Amino acid sequence: MTATLIKGTVIREQILEEITAEVKQIKEKHGVVPGLVTILVGESPASISYVTLKIKTAHRVGFKEIQDNQSVDISEADLLALIDKYNKDESINGILVQLPLPKHIDEKKVLNAIDPDKDVDGFHPVNVGRLMIGGDEVKFPPCTPAGIQEMIVRAGVETSGAEVVVVGRSNIVGKPIANMMVQKGPGANSTVTIVHTRTKDLAAHCKRADILIVAAGVPDLVKPEWIKPGACVIDVGVNRVGEKISEKTGKKIAILKGDVDFDAAKEIAGSITPVPGGVGPMTITMLMLNTLKSLKFKLGIA
Ligand SMILES: NC(=O)c1ccc[n+]([C@@H]2O[C@H](COP(=O)([O-])OP(=O)(O)OC[C@H]3O[C@@H](n4cnc5c(N)ncnc54)[C@H](OP(=O)(O)O)[C@@H]3O)[C@@H](O)[C@H]2O)c1
The missing domain is CATH 3.40.50.720 (NAD(P)-binding Rossmann-like Domain)
Known part of the structure; x- marks a missing residue:
């Protein structure tokens, strides 16, 4: 017997098409699109290629996308202030900080500074707790x-x-x-x-x-x-x-x-x-789905 192949590449295309169609509908009805910001600290080639793929995919499905590149020597306080800025930005529904961060920055502190309602990676303790409770409590599964x-x-x-x-x-x-x-x-x-x-x-x-x-x-x-x-x-x-x-x-x-x-x-x-x-x-695909969900929660249509 030969097993059926479950291909992420095929399922990704189906889901990205569904997201694109929904973004279009929301834009027509509510005049807004999901906004995703990726914060990249430093110039690691692996991190750059991950962030580029996320931004490209966000663009493809019709999101507003921002790639915020910061120098490797940004202070922890300045990075926290940047996150605070995006937490308050009404046009942003998802905030991603590309890991790993340089050694002088406390990764946990930075991730915990993201508004749980914009934590589309689902790593904030509030979202981990919501996942544990299950059902309607879940906002952003990792x-x-x-x-x-x-x-x-x-x-x-x-x-x-x-x-x-x-x-x-x-x-x-x-x-x-x-x-x-x-x-x-x-x-x-x-x-x-x-x-x-x-x-x-x-x-x-x-x-x-x-x-x-x-x-x-x-x-x-x-x-x-x-x-x-x-x-x-x-x-x-x-x-x-x-x-x-x-x-x-x-x-x-x-x-x-x-x-x-x-x-x-x-x-x-x-x-x-x-x-x-x-x-x-599937990982970046679900990131797009979480960002769309974030806007839908905000509009009360999730
Ligand atoms: N999008 C993606 O495709 C994606 C995303 C995330 C991760 N990954 C991949 O998935 C893999 C796991 O990632 P992760 O971040 O979960 O890794 P991780 O943090 O290193 O955890 C690995 C887990 O596997 C267990 N383990 C390791 N060797 C084992 C063995 N011989 N027998 C039984 N259990 C063993 C470890 O047990 P202990 O706890 O006892 O050490 C640990 O709990 C990696 O290859 C990673 O690259 C892929």
């Missing part, structure tokens, strides 16, 4: 877990009563996706187990999973014999395992591998996400 849940739903995988096993307990992927899948409601209602490096028998837990979500950052950690036949396998891992020359551009690019032995796993799973092209493209 983007990667939200993307994972969206992929599972759009692939038509039954979540109610399903055994979900999450490998990894990070604050940005493992814990929030586990929390989201156990909530009452559509796309959730699952029975959830979280496993990590202290788990006694990783394989035994994975083998029980109807939906296996792997976010460990270890290439090929999950072996094909750990997968229940027909299971849905979501591979969040992005591991650089080498370099190659791109056929398209002739430039050096990273060879990426997931946390699941994909070639063998696809013969056992019912559905599976590839790496690259699986969960990866």
Whole structure:
């Protein structure tokens, strides 16, 4: 058997089209569009490429977008003042601070200074709390877990009563996706187990999973014999395992591998996400959705 591929690249296009259409409608009816600002401190090439992609996507769906580049030696006080300015700016619905920040700046202090109602990354403790409560309390689910849940739903995988096993307990992927899948409601209602490096028998837990979500950052950690036949396998891992020359551009690019032995796993799973092209493209997509939601909350139409 060969598993159905759940392609983030395809789902991304569907969602971005839905967002573009909704932005157009809101603009016609209310005369406003969602506003997103990304604050970039310094000139790290990786951060620049992430921010550029976010801004490009925001532009594509019709948002007002601002890329605010700051020098690497900006003081913590000046960065906090900048955030305060955007917190008060009525035309801005989402504020993103690209991480990591230089060592002289307290990252936690900066992230906590963002107005929770503009925290479209969903990392502010207020939004983490809202996620834990669930239901109508949730405003901005963190983007990667939200993307994972969206992929599972759009692939038509039954979540109610399903055994979900999450490998990894990070604050940005493992814990929030586990929390989201156990909530009452559509796309959730699952029975959830979280496993990590202290788990006694990783394989035994994975083998029980109807939906296996792997976010460990270890290439090929999950072996094909750990997968229940027909299971849905979501591979969040992005591991650089080498370099190659791109056929398209002739430039050096990273060879990426997931946390699941994909070639063998696809013969056992019912559905599976590839790496690259699986969960990866969903994160920025969900960021756009959160920014649109932020404006809708403000207009009272969410
Ligand atoms: N958009 C995207 O595509 C996206 C977004 C975020 C992350 N990622 C990728 O997802 C992966 C995980 O990211 P993260 O930020 O969650 O990583 P992280 O903070 O390093 O957390 C990894 C988790 O996996 C667990 N783990 C590591 N090795 C394990 C093993 N051998 N057996 C069992 N558990 C193990 C760790 O357990 P302990 O807690 O016990 O140490 C930890 O809880 C990375 O490859 C990252 O690049 C992709």
